[in-house]
Amino acid sequence: MEKDIQEILDVIERYKTAVHTQKKEDFFPIWAESCQTSLISLATCYSGTESIYQNFIIGAIQKAYTSIELITEDANVRVISPDCAMAIFSYRTVCTRRETGEPYGIAGLETQIFKKESGVWKLVHVHYAVDKSR
Secondary structure, eight states: HHHHHHHHHHHHHHHHHHHHHHHHHGGGGBBOSSSOEEEETTEEEESSSSHHIIIIIIIIIIIEEEEEEEEEEEEEEEEEETTEEEEEEEEEEEEEEETTEEOOOEEEEEEHHHHEEEEEEEEEEEEEEEOOTT
């Protein structure tokens, strides 16, 4: 189980890199291919890995920010079965707005769901919730 937890933590790190770089080669390999994937950010649900990349990573993040860093804290990984796991953690972003060059950020909780495909943990679902009290 410790090996699974470390592998999932590594996928979370790779997800953070993909958000930062917005490169296809960083993004697509971490997502499951054998099932429908999804991402919920604020009030928008993106369905399918291609849609998540095109509409969330490129259409929302890249369009709004010249840079973004996703910072995670206190990741709690739960292995539910040999091929299903979830992680819950606090996050915050450090961004630069594209239009104004001003710093910007949000913070909250994130949930990620993972599926093991051919022995490798892959993302199936991501859900961002913003903490408006911060």
